[in-house]
Amino acid sequence: MEQIKGTTDTEGRGLFLDPTHKFRPSAYWFWHSIPDEETCRRQLADFKARGLGTILIQARIALPREDYMSDAYLAAYRLAIGVAAQLGLKAAIYDDYNWISGHAGGRTVEGRDELRERHLFWSSSKDSKGTISGIHAPFTERMGPEIFRWQYEGSKVEWCEWTLEAALLHPAGAITDLNQITDVTKAVRIAASDPVSCRFEYDGAVQADQTLTAFVSARSMTSRLINYLMPEAAARFIEVGLRPFTEVLDDLVPDPLGSIFYDQPAAGFYRWDQIEGNPGNSLLFSSKLSESVATRTCVPFPLSLMAVLRDVGEPTRRLRAQFYAAYASLMNEAFFGTLRNFAERNGIALTGHEILPHISSWSLNGGFTSIDPRVAPAVDFFGIDGFRHETAVDSNNFDPQLAPKLGDSVARSNGRSRCVVETYASALRTPVRAAGQWELTLETMRAQAVRLHCLGMRQFLWHGVYQTDGRSGDPTPFANPRFDYGPGINFEPWWKYHDIFAQESARISTFIELAVPRTPVAILYPLHTAWAEGPRHSHAHHVGAWCEHLLALGYDFMLVSESDTANAEIDGDRIVASGLAFQAVVLPSVTVLESGAALVTLARFKDAGGSIWSSGDRLLSLCEGSIEAFTDLATTHLPGPPERRTMEELLAAIAVPGPQIRSLSGAKPWQWVGEEPGGRWRVVLFNDAAKTIRCEISLGKGFICEVWSPADGTAHSTSAYGYLTIALEPQEVRCLRLYETDEPVETQGHLRSPPAFDDKRAVVLGEGWTFAPDADAAFIPISVLKGWEEQGFAAFSGTGIYRLDMGIAADDDWILQIPEAHTAVTVRIDGREVGRRAWRPYRFVLGHLRKGAYELEIAVSNTAANRYYNHTPYLGSTRDTSGLTAAPFLVPLTREG
Incomplete structure (x- = not known):
């Protein structure tokens, strides 16, 4: 969309x-x-x-x-x-x-065995004979016998049509040049095979300083998965x-x-006894792969395979990425x-x-x-x-x-x-x-x-x-729907x-939809580095470190492709890619790029005053062209993963347009900031912490704030302010629309969530409660200071009903505050529903109550854990806390005097 x-x-x-x-x-x-x-x-x-x-x-x-x-x-x-x-x-x-x-x-594969997954395996030998054996699917095996039975006919991993695809003689030690590798495919044959292994033999001699490596493909006889390299399978x-x-x-x-x-x-992600080298699993194989790879790399397919497997000197990264x-x-x-x-x-x-x-x-x-x-x-x-x-x-x-x-x-x-x-x-x-x-x-x-x-x-x-x-x-996972990636939330x-x-x-x-996100930082997605280096290389961790720290510091970002970067426009000291404007670009331990096109654009960005930050490994090679034509573009290079203090210093040097959000209480709320056409801004703030967070928003010399309530869909405007302080209770979310104004402004405004009430007149409702697991059951006395799972209802999952005959001492507008509830609550007064809440704060406006006696009912719905995990290995050492675990209290909405 x-x-x-x-x-x-x-x-x-x-x-x-x-x-x-x-x-x-x-x-x-x-x-x-x-x-x-x-x-x-x-x-x-x-x-x-x-x-x-x-x-x-x-x-x-x-x-x-x-x-x-x-x-x-x-x-x-x-x-x-x-x-x-x-x-x-x-x-x-x-x-x-x-x-x-x-x-x-x-x-898909019934009656079409040729569409079943075919994989490429490899094995190296110090003599003229070698074996591929012990093939297994650890990723699937860890999921248990039900998944294994579903994926493999007869619950067996078996293979056929063993085919030698390439065989190479090469130095037993380090390979520094492709010329050290000899293609001996025509002199190697499959000597024997069965559904679980194959043996290959070389007609020549393997010298003491040489190794023979053979690449053999085989088609699964039992897997129901397809060969994704074949359009016929799709x-x-x-x-x-x-x-x-x-x-x-x-x-x-x-x-x-x-x-x-x-x-x-x-x-399948297969491993076998002889697996070695850079890839962590077998590769899918089809007859079209060799031609496709040879066209991309401009070297014979067997040499590309060797570069995928191990280092072959200077062209390793290029060949691996191109493969x-x-x-x-x-x-x-x-x-x-x-x-x-x-x-x-x-x-x-x-x-x-x-x-x-x-x-x-x-x-x-x-x-x-x-x-x-x-x-x-x-x-x-x-x-x-x-x-x-x-x-x-x-x-x-x-x-x-x-x-x-x-x-x-x-x-x-x-x-x-x-x-x-x-x-x-x-x-x-x-x-x-x-x-x-x-x-x-x-x-x-x-x-x-x-x-x-x-x-x-x-x-x-x-x-x-x-x-x-x-x-x-x-308790059987998968086969019993109850334990097939629960919860089924409708239960x-x-x-x-x-x-x-x-x-x-x-x-x-x-x-959020109606604005474009404010993203001051672009992170280059290191695709060719990922292909060349593999998943354990530092680029993976560096991307994560940049992302996590940026968000923690309140700076949004987007990942951009190498192509997006190459085709980006320079607008002042900003770079515009994927429809977004960035003040800085991050190169996260990038060692390989497809070409120099992105570097040309980044050089223009740097010359225009833009910031380019890199970390970890530096750029070493291009798949197309020479790296020698480019110098290090980074305005700042970090030898290791970025640390929070260093990132604070980097971010302080870039100018971020739009609303400025400053935390006043240490912790920062989650935030999203975006700009509408015409210069209006949208802000989402969310407090997922355990305590109230206070923050301050400013925009230009003064601004008007529209408060849009996602709870009921209403929207209203505030006065014009120089800055606005906001108190966000735990689990509170705010949607604000801001725009600058030339009107006279108040210096400071406040947005607070709780209605004003007099906590000195709080009435604690700690005694006299009764409880029933449903409305038709007999009510019995219960404490509201600990969960019902500790009071005779250990395996009860459902809606428990708490009742209290309470007295109101004076006419007033009253609020019911429930400090702790597990996990969703409906409140009724004399049978009249006054509100529902399924997350904090559990605060209910009861309305105007006259002096007198009332029946207060608090219906609490817990989770299904205590019921469904009962008498299973999944229960754990403790039951799920259920119901009320702190005394509710009443407070008047209006203050005395």
């Missing part, structure tokens, strides 16, 4: 009040069996009522594989999308069974895995079904290009996400550390995004991370903006990651969503809502509060 342009002020306010589905949270809808009509209608109506805007049906491993894409499955799918249309929900095709797009539940995937959807949906395409979503297409560039280009065109063509023929958008090795991390390879991302579609993010119509990324758990920022960056590079962020939870209390986080609170999820919006997210995509909550007494007791979160998230997103 393109950023909305030319929106009038009235239209902008209308969009904020009632956001469209593009901004509302979406979710995978996990199917564990083929649902009946009643289930479809009931659950979809529930999803709509809870604020979801888009649904993606995803068949999970609990659904029998033979049911996937069956006539009954497609009929239920058609029914569900039709019901969604009736409800005003949008939909997208999640394109596969379980995940790893391309296999269509195994149907075409077959479309035939059996996508076209049946578009045919059965027919009139429901493109509305409400408007897109196809792919998920982590990647072949992976050819490899990635072949893969991207074969798979993503074929999918994009299909989507466009059907008038729908292609979206989805590849493997993100930086998931849950700031470092480029801080997430999936056990894989070499170069062998998968997992490094060339800017190139991959060029095949999408809408950008999507993956994020794990609930800490700030790189994924949304990189997603927004690649979108802007390709003429779009912002991204969808799929978020899933992996277990924290157990090594079985799929057991998920049934202890997840809506406050935690909502806080992460706000942070993600500040980092570049347009739409929150939850993984997922469930058809069923699975079986008790069965959380707090799910009925999700609509509050959904509306707020959508409004924050629309508020």
Whole structure:
């Protein structure tokens, strides 16, 4: 979706009040069996009522594989999308069974064995004989037997069609020149093979100072994954895995079904007993790879293979980067290009996400550390995004991370903006990651969503809502839906509060949509360095360090590609790339670039007064042209990763336009700042800390501030101020629209959240409470100073009801303050609902109460953890805290006198 342009002020306010589905949270809808009509209608109506805007049906491993894409499955799918249309929900095709797009539940390779993944292995020997054996898939194995059984027929990794692709004689020690390598491919043969190994032999002699290295490809006999280098595989995937959807949906395409979503297409990450050298895993192989690589590198394919494996002197980095560039280009065109063509023929958008090795991390390879991302579609993010119509990324758990920022960056590079962020939870209390986080609170999820919006997210995509909550007494991950990357949030007791979160998230997103982010710093994405050096090189950590420190210091940034940099314009002392203006450019341990074009632009930027900061390793080579033509461009070079104090000094030297935000209490809030056409500014502030944060905003000589409330969609203007102080309570978010004014201004203004009340007249409600696990149960006395899990309800997950007969001593406007609640709260007075809250502060305006007796009811919904983890290995040492754990109190809204 393109950023909305030319929106009038009235239209902008209308969009904020009632956001469209593009901004509302979406979710995978996990199917564990083929649902009946009643289930479809009931659950979809529930999803709509809870604020979801888009649904993606995803068949999970609990659904029998033979049911996937069956006539009954497609009929239920058609029914569900039709019901969604009736409800005003949008939909997208999640394109596969379980995940790893391309296999269509195994149907792509059924009867088409030639489409199964084929890999390139290698082995070095000191004599004329060598072996490749012990091939295994550790990445898949760690996920357990259910996943292994799903991915491999018969739960076995077996191979056939062993083919010698290259064999080389080379020095046993260091190689300093390509001329030291001899191609002996014609003299080497496969001597023997079986489903788990092969043996090769050389007809000549290997001298004492030589090593024989053979590269052998083999096709999997058992894997259901495809060869992503072959467009024929993608075409077959479309035939059996996508076209049946578009045919059965027919009139429901493109509305409400408007897109196809792919998920982590990647072949197996294999290792074997003889693996060595720079790559961490086997490489996919096809007959087209050798020609593609030879054309790119201008050297024979076998020599390129040797450069991929080990150092071969000066051309190593260039050859390695060019090899992976050819490899990635072949893969991207074969798979993503074929999918994009299909989507466009059907008038729908292609979206989805590849493997993100930086998931849950700031470092480029801080997430999936056990894989070499170069062998998968997992490094060339800017190139991959060029095949999408809408950008999507993956994020794990609930800490700030790189994924949304990189997603927004690649979108802007390709003429779009912002991204969808799929978020899933992996277990924290157990090594079985799929057991998920049934202890997840809506406050935690909502806080992460706000942070993600500040980092570049347009739409929150939850993984997922469930058809069923699975079986008790069965801790088997994946096969039991309960422990298939929980939580299924629609089975959380707090799910009925999700609509509050959904509306707020959508409004924050629309508020951000109407401005261009202020990004004073550009970080060059080191693509060719990543290809040449590998995932353990310092570039990965340096990118993460720059990103994390910049955000901590309140400076936004964007990653830019080498091509964006080469084609950038110089505007005064700023460099304009991807539609954004930057005051500084960072080179994070960059050793290899594709060409000198970006350096030419950076030299112009430096001459115009721009700042160029580099860290770690310096530039060593270009894939095209000579590095000797360029001197070091950096205005500042840091030998190691950037440190906070050094970055503060660097940032102090650049002039950042627009609102200036200064913390008055040490801690900084999360912030997003963007500029509208016409010079108005938008600011989002969010406090995810445990204490109130105070900050100060100034803009020019004076400004007017509009306060837009994402909670209810209202907007109002303040007076004109020289500067404005803001107190942000824990979990408070503020959306502010600022513009300079020539009107007379007050020196200082204040924005505070809590209504004024007299805390000296607080009435503590600590005694006399009763409790029941539901409204029809008998009420018993309970303490509000500790959770109900400690008071006889250890395994209860649901909505517990606290009641108190209380007296009001004087007529007044009263506020109920609940210091601690776990985790979502509804308050009623004499049966009348006065408010709902699912995150702090738990403050409720009770209204005007006359002197007298009242029944106060506080309904608290906890998480599902104590129920679903009970009697399982996932429970941990303590129960999930539930209910009230501190005494509520009343305070009058008005002050005495």
